[in-house]
Amino acid sequence: MAQNDRLAVFPSRANSVLMKQRILSAKRGMGLLKRKRDAIDMQLRDIRRRMMDHEEKVDEKMRKAIFSVAKANLLGADFKPLIVADSSRSAKTSIRRNQQKIVGVTLNNFVLDTNQDGDEAFPMAGLSCGGVQVKTMRSNFYDALVELVEYASMEYMVRMLKEASHQTNMRVNALDHILIPRLVNTHTYITGELEEYEREDFYRLKRSQAKQLEAKIAFSELIKTKNMTTDELTDYRKRGTFVHPVADVHFDSDEFNEQIVRERLVRARLERHIRRAQERADADSDTVYPVASSFITTHSILQFIQQTARARDPYSSRGSLYSNKRMLLETKITRPARKSNLISQPLSSSSSDSDDSD
Numbered sequence: 001m002a003q004n005d006r007l008a009v010f011p012s013r014a015n016s017v018l019m020k021q022r023i024l025s026a027k028r029g030m031g032l033l034k035r036k037r038d039a040i041d042m043q044l045r046d047i048r049r050r051m052m053d054h055e056e057k058v059d060e061k062m063r064k065a066i067f068s069v070a071k072a073n074l075l076g077a078d079f080k081p082l083i084v085a086d087s088s089r090s091a092k093t094s095i096r097r098n099q100q101k102i103v104g105v106t107l108n109n110f111v112l113d114t115n116q117d118g119d120e121a122f123p124m125a126g127l128s129c130g131g132v133q134v135k136t137m138r139s140n141f142y143d144a145l146v147e148l149v150e151y152a153s154m155e156y157m158v159r160m161l162k163e164a165s166h167q168t169n170m171r172v173n174a175l176d177h178i179l180i181p182r183l184v185n186t187h188t189y190i191t192g193e194l195e196e197y198e199r200e201d202f203y204r205l206k207r208s209q210a211k212q213l214e215a216k217i218a219f220s221e222l223i224k225t226k227n228m229t230t231d232e233l234t235d236y237r238k239r240g241t242f243v244h245p246v247a248d249v250h251f252d253s254d255e256f257n258e259q260i261v262r263e264r265l266v267r268a269r270l271e272r273h274i275r276r277a278q279e280r281a282d283a284d285s286d287t288v289y290p291v292a293s294s295f296i297t298t299h300s301i302l303q304f305i306q307q308t309a310r311a312r313d314p315y316s317s318r319g320s321l322y323s324n325k326r327m328l329l330e331t332k333i334t335r336p337a338r339k340s341n342l343i344s345q346p347l348s349s350s351s352s353d354s355d356d357s358d
Contacts, residue, residue, distance in 0.1 A: 011193035061144035
């Protein structure tokens with residue numbers, strides 16, 4: 001059976017429980033049907049065995065009855081005119097039907113019923129000659145008729161049991177090969193979808209926690225490097241202190257591929273050597289603002305640090321929020337000439353801070 005052959009249901013916990021109950025009910029029903037089929041087959045074999053034993057009796061009774069008719073004709077007993085003349089009389093023998101159930105299957109059982117009230121049929125037959133032989137023939141035919149009715153009843157029961165066995169077998173096969181696999185596929189589909197939902201929720205939670213952690217680390221790094229001088233910031237970057245990247249980093253599922261990860265590591269090593277060589281060259285050229293590295297700080301953090309960095313006395317610990325705010329406003333106003341001012345006046349800012357604080 002195809003794996004995609006399932007019921008069109010919504011994957012939920014309630015449907016999962018319902019499918020599980022339906023699977024258990026279907027398996028229980030299939031077990032009961034198998035037991036019923038076995039009981040029908042057992043009864044069918046028993047009736048067939050009885051039919052084979054009874055068939056010899058029927059042949060013997062019919063042979064004996066036909067031979068008695070020949071003997072009566074030989075003795076001169078002619079009873080054909082009596083049959084034609086007395087055909088309006090009611091029959092003395094009838095067939096009665098009885099119903100019985102075998103493992104839920106209704107069967108008809110036929111029984112020969114003889115009316116013993118009144119005289120026998122055709123009492124004048126064989127009165128002139130051969131009367132004894134006519135009576136013997138009557139008795140033989142009655143015995144043969146009883147055996148024939150019983151044999152016909154068993155044959156009818158065999159036909160009914162064969163039909164019931166065939167229907168039960170079809171139901172068992174339908175449950176075993178169609179319904180139960182379909183229910184199992186549906187339950188498997190619902191279970192897989194629910195597990196996928198759980199993995200998505202777990203991944204979403206971890207990504208949210210990771211973004212919160214990244215934002216916290218980035219903010220702490222920003223606070224750490226906010227009041228650093230240019231020399232301290234340069235020394236801090238040269239030490240290679242790891243700063244977590246920004247929080248809104250693009251995420252792709254291909255990043256977990258082993259081959260892509262290996263290639264990215266090789267490319268990162270090459271870029272690191274090139275970047276360090278460039279940083280050494282920039283440091284040798286005595287540049288005031290060396291080129292930032294993605295392994296140290298991000299572009300946005302570096303830009304903010306460069307805008308807010310100021311030269312101060314490393315041994316001085318005095319400062320105020322008002323002086324820092326004033327310094328930020330001055331740097332925004334005099335942004336084009338900021339580089340030369342920072343180089344030419346390394347100590348003026350510290351003195352101005354002390355005056356503001358006073």
